[in-house]
Amino acid sequence: MRTLIIAEHNGQHLNEQVARAVTAAQQWQQPVDVLIAAAQPDALAAQAAALQGISSVLVASDAALQHPTAEHLAEIIVPLAANYNVVLAAHSAFSKNVLPRVAALLDVNMLSDVLEIVNTNTYVRGIYAGNVLATVQSSDATQVLTVRGSKFAAAATGNAAGITTVAAPAAPVGSRWVAEAFNKSERPALTAAKVVVSGGRALGSADAFAQVIAPLADKLHAAIGASRAAVDAGYAPNDLQVGQTGVVVAPELYIAVGISGAIQHAYGMKDSKVVVAINQDPEAQIFKIADYGLVADLFEVVPQLTAAL
Amino acid sequence: MKVLVAIKRVVDYNIQVRVKADGSNVDIDGVKMGINPFDENAIEEAIRLKEKGIVSEIVAVTIGGAANQDILRHALAMGADRAMLVETQETLHSLSVAKVLKAVVEREQPNLVLLGKQAIDDDAGQTGQMLAALLKLPQATYASQLTIEGNQATVVREIDGGTETLAVSLPAVITADLRLNEPRYVKLPNLMMARKKPLENVPLDSLNVSLTHNVQQLKVATPPARPAGIMVKDVNELLSKLRTHEGIIG
The missing domain is CATH 3.40.50.1220 (TPP-binding domain)
Structure with a gap:
């Protein structure tokens, strides 16, 4: 089987946490693919393809993915998941919005903010505000999880993985992006700062x-x-x-x-x-x-x- | 418009829980319990929508043993109209909770489901999204602002680095972030009045939900403590200590 990483990006750049998710994904010792769902995916796909440790980049392209909704991303990911026994992403506001929806549609549980991958279905994660570390095991056929990026080193670049196009179903009606407001700052991002x-x-x-x-x-x-x-x-x-x-x-x-x-x-x-x-x-x-x-x-x-x- | 608010009873957020000596679970015997803080934001928002004349009925629901009636009474005292306890002694993970809530939604047919974004015990943050998925409804998580006009909710969501605004058609599932509102303080007379409001006990079995238990907690442990640090007397000493660590300051 294979592992699928859901890549977070801002339309131009891959989030630096993706490379950390790639390292986490190596624990399964099976091929790792990265999904780029974007309106203009070419540059993003190239960035992902350069990450060491991945087999291929899957690209789903649709104009609505300029501002993707969880509903739309789930429609793209769920059909792909048949080929994967692990679906993972770095833990963030993006992934914790999308992956629980994916997991429920697959009728499997999800493990959030995993700190350590003990083996292919056993994980350590924090509960009670991290005051307790719980070791949990999932017997679900598809393991869906988010991992704490800072616990995994970033994968190196220099790879040239193949890029494949996958279907991007139309965005579901019922949920529509309206606006976004980012706090402008010259400073490094909190999660990436030294x-x-x-x-x-x-x-x-x-x-x-x-x-x-x-x-x-x-x-x-x-x-x-x-x-x-x-x-x-x-x-x-x-x-x-x-x-x-x-x-x-x-x-x-x-x-x-x-x-x-x-x-x-x-x-x-x-x-x-x-x-x-x-x-x-x-x-x-x-x-x-x-x-x-x-x-x-x-x-x-x-x-x-x-x-x- | 009817709103269903799903809430959870958790260890009070000020309490540092301890691990049982055998590492089998956390020890919460006799520990102060209360409503999950984000769920309180969800109730508050439902009440504000009712005060604006948008919502006509608020139903609070939770899942668990009889002890959970206290948080339902709290929700009723805040201003919910009626409450439902889905009774079970089992510990349910997020997917199972979402399946139970789906059955409740199908029974109650609310126009809107509000929940907290995350429970502060298991810190999973999944139930709202899973419920939306199972119901095939739109979702808006981490709401810090909610406006309802006609059949549409406009939600400002907290995301990394800023906010995002979504328009979702109702019915929808919305999860509350802390900044959505400041929950009201419950006064004693309201607690007394809440006793007269209807609280229904629904055995989990009667909902005919098929649940699997594919996630097992194998053990729990206390994380390693940070080694004890040292106190410095002034800025100069602090700087000289920091310079012993390579590369962290210029």
């Missing part, structure tokens, strides 16, 4: 958040993150939220500024290589998971740190 600087409720306002966090992030070429408390208080937009209900990151360096370190935040950053915590409260939970803790007034020391870099 350094993340995150702010919490202790910043006290959106202005303070911008004035304290942004200059440090600029100096470090870092992505900016936020705790759920900071997001709920309106200091930062929701897509910066790091944690159980936001994004999970694992950068080389994670700097938590004014973040208490609630369970649900720790879930999103505890796999970071080096964690720095700056907080005025010496009892803050964040110090328990930090490599370096500094008990201090953030408004004093963060500008100092920024100036010293």
